[in-house]
Amino acid sequence: MTGDVERYLMVGAILFVLGAIGFLTRRNLILMVLSAELMLHGVSLSLVTFGRVHNNFQGQAFTIFILTVAACEAGLALALVLALYQKSKTLDIDFWSDLREPGLPSHRVAEQAEELAFVEPPPAEYPHLTPAGREPKAKQLAASKRS
Amino acid sequence: MQWIEEHWQAIALVLLGGGIWWLLPRSVSRRRIGPLAASLVGGYMLARLFPADSPVGESFLFFTFAGAALLCAILMITNRNPVYAALWFALATLCVCGLFWLQFAPFLAAATVIVYAGAIVVTFVFVIMLAQQSGATAYDQRSRQPLLATIGAMLLLSLLINMMLASSPDDLQVAAQRPTATAAAGALSVPPDQQSIAHAPMRGLGRSLFGDYLFAVELAGTLLLVATIGAIAIAPRRSRGTL
Structure with a gap:
């Protein structure tokens, strides 16, 4: 029984830590919120395990409240992300690093050089359909181009 | 090795x-x-x-x-x-x-x-x-x-x-073998014939939620309402900008 309980706690701890890594390293606003949700999963798993150890329902009831708060948090965070995206047209969190205290050194000097070298992958090639129907007269074509 | x-x-x-x-x-x-x-x-x-x-x-x-x-x-x-x-x-x-x-x-x-x-x-x-x-x-x-x-x-x-x-394994074992202590303290939620969470998980959880945590459930419902209103208020409108 005991080792069994600690294995579940271990999974909860690993999920929490993975969410923390995702929150710290990713630069996409949406992915940061998603990583926070992963951390909540780890905490929920630990709470349910504690409830089973103590043989009562407090852990499960607490997890239901976590679920409620997570739903509220996701809704509000995504509304905020949309509002921020409308201002900046990018989801990059580094765009908002101007909000920090002035005069601090930037850790992005090395990254910016590599980012400039980032080439956007070419757009996907879709097949072109041959236009159907009667071919327009040359006079009509010129008229439509002029207008 | x-x-x-x-x-x-x-x-x-x-x-x-x-x-x-x-x-x-x-x-x-x-x-x-x-x-x-x-x-x-x-x-x-x-x-x-x-x-x-x-x-x-x-x-x-x-x-x-x-x-x-x-x-x-x-x-x-x-x-x-x-x-x-x-x-x-x-x-x-x-x-x-x-x-x-x-x-x-x-x-x-x-x-x-x-x-x-x-x-x-x-x-x-x-x-x-x-x-x-x-x-x-x-x-x-x-x-x-x-x-x-x-x-x-x-x-x-x-x-x-x-x-x-x-943490010594005895702590956990002692906690696991003591099912009635907390249940007796909060006697509202769990009747004495269903003290184990493995016995009737759904029923016990429902009694716990709507017995012990009734006020918290109402509070969570209010929180959901407030979050809904807040999300609608924060989210950008189509008329003010483009999305």
Whole structure:
């Protein structure tokens, strides 16, 4: 029984830590919120395990409240992300690093050089359909181009 | 062999952390299978730190769900495409629900599937669709300070593991053999014939929620209402701008 309980706690701890890594390293606003949700999963798993150890329902009831708060948090965070995206047209969190205290050194000097070298992958090639129907007269074509 | 057993925990942490560090997005694309397997082996070694005497079937289910949750979580935080990350998060949620089910929380498992996989992930995918229509972006191809973040997170994990190892197993056993102490204190929720959560999980949870935590349930409902109003107020209108 005991080792069994600690294995579940271990999974909860690993999920929490993975969410923390995702929150710290990713630069996409949406992915940061998603990583926070992963951390909540780890905490929920630990709470349910504690409830089973103590043989009562407090852990499960607490997890239901976590679920409620997570739903509220996701809704509000995504509304905020949309509002921020409308201002900046990018989801990059580094765009908002101007909000920090002035005069601090930037850790992005090395990254910016590599980012400039980032080439956007070419757009996907879709097949072109041959236009159907009667071919327009040359006079009509010129008229439509002029207008 | 002796050396491996002495440094079992450190080797497991290095395998897990090194695999994740290698997988985090960079400007160059790297091979993914090897480090993924290394992280899974590290997670398995961490689970082996605690020998369990549970039956074979439950052990098999635990390792299936836990391994799948670990795999999906790693793939989620390391994927370059936000849509794939959201889908891996949905799979990780399903695996966590399996672990809930194994621990006598069937209502919680169902509720988590409905709320997370049904509502939250769909909302995430919608927002990705609204905000990131241009496809691959530069900021998804690079991660910020991957080495420092991984080392810090692994230090935190080792701290948690050592706390678990330091707590004597007797504490947990004493707590497990004392089912009636808390139930007698809060006699409202659990009648004396259903003190075990394995006996009637749904009924006990319902009594607990709408008996002990009735005020908190009302408060949570109010919180949901406030969050709904707030989200509608914050979200940008179409008339004021474009989305």
